[in-house]
Amino acid sequence: MKIAISVWNDSLSNAFDFSTEVLIVDIEDAKEVARLDVELGDSLAQQKAKKLKDLGVETLICGAISREVVFALDSLGIEVLAYVTGSVEQVLEAHLNNSLDAAKFVMPGCWHGARNGFGGCMRKREKHGRCNRTER
Amino acid sequence: MSNEEDYNQQEIILDSISEGVFTVDKDWRITSFNRAAQEITGIAPGEAIGKYCRDILRADVCQSDCTLQRTMNTGKAVTNNVVHIIDADGNKRAIAISTALLKDKTGNIVGGVETFRDMSTIESLRKEILQKYSCEDIISQSPKIRDIFEVLPNIAKSNITVLIEGPSGSGKELFARAIHNLSLRKDKPFIAINCGALPDTLLESELFGYKAGAFTDAKKDKLGRFDLAQGGTIFLDEIGDISPVMQVKLLRVLQEKTYEPVGAVTSVTADVRVIAATNKKLETLVSQGKFREDLYYRINVMRIELPPLKxxxxxxxxxxxxxxxxxxxxxxxxxxxxxxxxxxxxxxxxxxxxxxxxxxxxxxxxxxxxxxxxxxxxxxxxxxxxxxxxxxxxxxxxxxxxxxxxxxxxxxxxxxxxxxxxxxxxxxxxxxxxxxxxxxxxx
Incomplete structure (x- = not known):
């Protein structure tokens, strides 16, 4: 399967809506087999979603993301693992080891439902008082 | 006053103001985050403090032209730079940020301070006004133009030939583009050509293309504008200026949906929507015998008349x-x-x-x-x-x-x-x- 990581220098980009570059990684049997840097440019977020679909991406790992873009990606069948922070290599390794829900990879201030793709991790985090939606 | 009292007083002052304020150290980690900053971003101070400011603010400029970094590098304050952020509710918000250096009592730079205010209400009002008076790239509150806005989507979807009449500079091409963009052909090309700018022979080869050997210097085939516009829209500007010979050729394209490139022996089918425009009154040209009546009726299926700006x-x-x-x-x-x-x-x-x-x-x-x-x-x-x-x-x-x-x-x-x-x-x-x-x- 192919995953895309929204990148900025060696780290994850803070917001997919404003990011211009992704790293596409081909994964087989939980191992990286190929990688490719792809420039998304300043196109609209919905166009970026379409481009990811055209590249055959099944999962996107990114930082903050707006609801409208998640819906766009969702409608194209792309799974979103959002509100992730850290270095690209560490995040990729954690994804391959199925440990992306570790506290050090959690970006604060995510909206309810934005981290559904992490399975049970939301419950864990809320228990530990992280990634809680702030009362406004 | 002790340092602790001093700090508490600062916190009370910061929390009492309506603008969001946060400070960072030299490593871009947040050191303070006031109540208004929490209200705007949706992130509690407890979550924000100690984190990189880019992970908390999530602004479009963080990774391209960080305002705070600009201030730290140049020492110059920046005021009211409008940027967009993603808040903790997953909404994109517009905020106006101002930045300044943070110095200790001896004047050494210890970090930066960023203040910001929510512009989303102002921006949404601005957009609402603009949306009310705009269609694609056209802006107008004139009743005449707004009447056109109302029918434009239906005209666009109908695939019929459109004639746009209006004086030079009144936005005929903009309307033609809007029709194309609102139509089912929007993903196909929009090709514009000024018919009045070219002599007959050149206009024919520009519109229909030519085959190699059709004339001297025609060394290889050249695609015409109708070829380039296949599946899309062709915009024929200054249609009132074309010669009677070209009028006949255009009539054939509109009637039979086929044309022949110069020097070709077979016809090409044209799946192209035609939008024509002129700054002259075609009806008058018809009555003067300068424009073919049959072509006029072929073009004038739907007429849009654009008023002059005055x-x-x-x-x-x-x-x-x-x-x-x-x-x-x-x-x-x-x-x-x-x-x-x-x-x-x-x-x-x-x-x-x-x-x-x-x-x-x-x-x-x-x-x-x-x-x-x-x-x-x-x-x-x-x-x-x-x-x-x-x-x-x-x-x-x-x-x-x-x-x-x-x-x-x-x-x-x-x-x-x-x-x-x-x-x-x-x-x-x-x-x-x-x-x-x-x-x-x-x-």
Whole structure:
């Protein structure tokens, strides 16, 4: 399967809506087999979603993301693992080891439902008082 | 006062203000985060403190042109830079940020401070107003144009041939593009050609292309505009200027949906929507025998008539704001508007060149304007002459040439704050000529 990581220098980009570059990684049997840097440019977020679909991406790992873009990606069948922070290599390794829900990879201030793709991790985090939606 | 008391007092002050404030250390980690910052971003201070500011603010400039970094590098404060962030509710919000250096008691730089206020309400109001008066790239609050806006989506979806009539510069191509963009052909090409600009033989090969060997220098096949527009839309501007021979050829394309490239022996099917435009009255040309009646009826399936700008003066303010925004981006300026005097002159003018002329006038102003507001002195001379206090209006009052000359010189000197060299330059005469005139006219 192919995953895309929204990148900025060696780290994850803070917001997919404003990011211009992704790293596409081909994964087989939980191992990286190929990688490719792809420039998304300043196109609209919905166009970026379409481009990811055209590249055959099944999962996107990114930082903050707006609801409208998640819906766009969702409608194209792309799974979103959002509100992730850290270095690209560490995040990729954690994804391959199925440990992306570790506290050090959690970006604060995510909206309810934005981290559904992490399975049970939301419950864990809320228990530990992280990634809680702030009362406004 | 102890340090702890001092700190608590600072926190109370910061929490009492309505602008979001956070501070960072030299490693870009947040060291304080006030209540308004929490309200705007949706992130609690407990979650924000110690984190990289880019992970908390999540602004579009964080990874391209960080405002705080600019201040840290140059030492210069930045004020009211409008950026977009993603808040903790997953909404994109517009905020205006200001940045400054944070120094300790001895004057050493220890980090930066960023203040920001929510602009989303202001921006949503601005967008609402713009949306109310716009369709694709066209802006208007004129009832005539808004009537067109209402029918434009239906016209676009219908796939019929459209004729757009209107004077030069009234936005005919913009409307043609809007029809294309609203149609099912929007993902296919939009090809525009000015039929009046080309002689017959060239126009034919431009429209239909040619085969190798069709004429001298035709060494290989060339695709015509109809080929390039396959599946999309072709915009034939100045259709009223084409010759009778070309009118016949176009009629065939519209009737039979086929054409032959120059030198070809087989026909090509044209799956192209045609939008034609003219600044002439085609009906009049038909009655004069200059335009084929059958072609006119083929083109005139749906007619859109665009009024000249002088008949939709209610749009001038909207258009001025639109072009100011556009030229601010192009010329990297921050002009906020025009003075009442300049606006009055812009409203009083008749714009024979229509919107294109207004656009050119404002670009002229942008080049000359040195402040943040366009003034009368930044307007082109022709426009200032047409305003009411201009001596050219005096002709109606029966004044002499000498009196007009006195008035013209006096106004030029006034406009240039008494600088006679600048006044002479503006009047297009030599400085010595101006001095001679001043003497002879007794000024």
């Amino acid at each position: 008949d939709r003066k209610e749009d001038i303010h909207l258009l001025i704001n639109h072009f100011i925004g556009k030229f601010n981006r192009i010329h990297d300026k921050n002009i906020v508007g025009v003075t009442d005097e300049a606006a009055a002159a812009l409203l009083a003018y008749d714009y024979p060149g229509n919107i294109r002329e207004l656009e050119n006038i404002l670009e002229h102003c942008f080049v000359l304007c040195s402040g943040d507001i366009i003034q009368s002195k930044d307007l082109p001379l022709s426009l200032r002459r047409s305003s009411n206090n201009d001596p050219s209006c005096a002709s109606a009052r029966g004044v002499t040439i000498k009196q007009m000359e006195i008035e013209l010189i006096r106004l030029a000197i006034d406009r240039n704050q008494g600088n006679k060299t600048a006044a002479a330059k503006e009047l297009g005469i030599d400085k010595s000529t101006l001095f001679r005139k001043l003497k002879s006219l007794g000024l």
